[in-house]
Amino acid sequence: xxxxxxxxxxxxxxxxxxxxxxxxxxxxxxxxxxxxxxxxxxxxxxxxxxxxxxxxxxxxxxxxxxxxxxxxxxxxxxxxxxxxxxxxxxxxxxxxxxxxxxxxxxxxxxxxxxxxxxxxxxxxxxxxxxxxxxxxxxxxxxxxxxxxxxxxxxxxxxxxxxxxxxxxxxxxxxxxxxxxxxxxxxxxxxxxxxxxxxxx
Numbered sequence: 001x002x003x004x005x006x007x008x009x010x011x012x013x014x015x016x017x018x019x020x021x022x023x024x025x026x027x028x029x030x031x032x033x034x035x036x037x038x039x040x041x042x043x044x045x046x047x048x049x050x051x052x053x054x055x056x057x058x059x060x061x062x063x064x065x066x067x068x069x070x071x072x073x074x075x076x077x078x079x080x081x082x083x084x085x086x087x088x089x090x091x092x093x094x095x096x097x098x099x100x101x102x103x104x105x106x107x108x109x110x111x112x113x114x115x116x117x118x119x120x121x122x123x124x125x126x127x128x129x130x131x132x133x134x135x136x137x138x139x140x141x142x143x144x145x146x147x148x149x150x151x152x153x154x155x156x157x158x159x160x161x162x163x164x165x166x167x168x169x170x171x172x173x174x175x176x177x178x179x180x181x182x183x184x185x186x187x188x189x190x191x192x193x194x195x196x197x198x199x200x
Contacts, residue, residue: 045168
């Protein structure tokens, strides 16, 4: 069984996510937004909910309610839905592997830090949803998503691998005692198994 991260693994969307934060927070000081972008790039697997809270509480030193964070996340999602409906952003290397494994009957799921509703919308519109048994995203943390997928499908831990491009993905895998393979971020080659290119 394969659990896939989405951003940076199935879709080359990280620069678009950067643009989304810059656009939605354009009224705030540029240096503060840049600090958020640094945090965002280091913590690719974390949800936008965590990132917006970090921006307001840790960078701006302002209190923010859950409802306000949801409002910011909704604004961000509107931008993402308009920018990410581009099939050219799909990563051909990994998607070709997904298609070949699907044809072999391999069970696969998406577990992502992206908003779940947005993620399912994008996968349907880009016609890749059919390759996955289920698609899961935030606001549920990735460690919990992985745990939920394993338990709901009664998978054996030793038969599951998570493929991701961030340290957060590695942590989600190790917390749940499953194998991890890094992809599209050579920094992760220090964490064990790394995929430079999927077999054709």
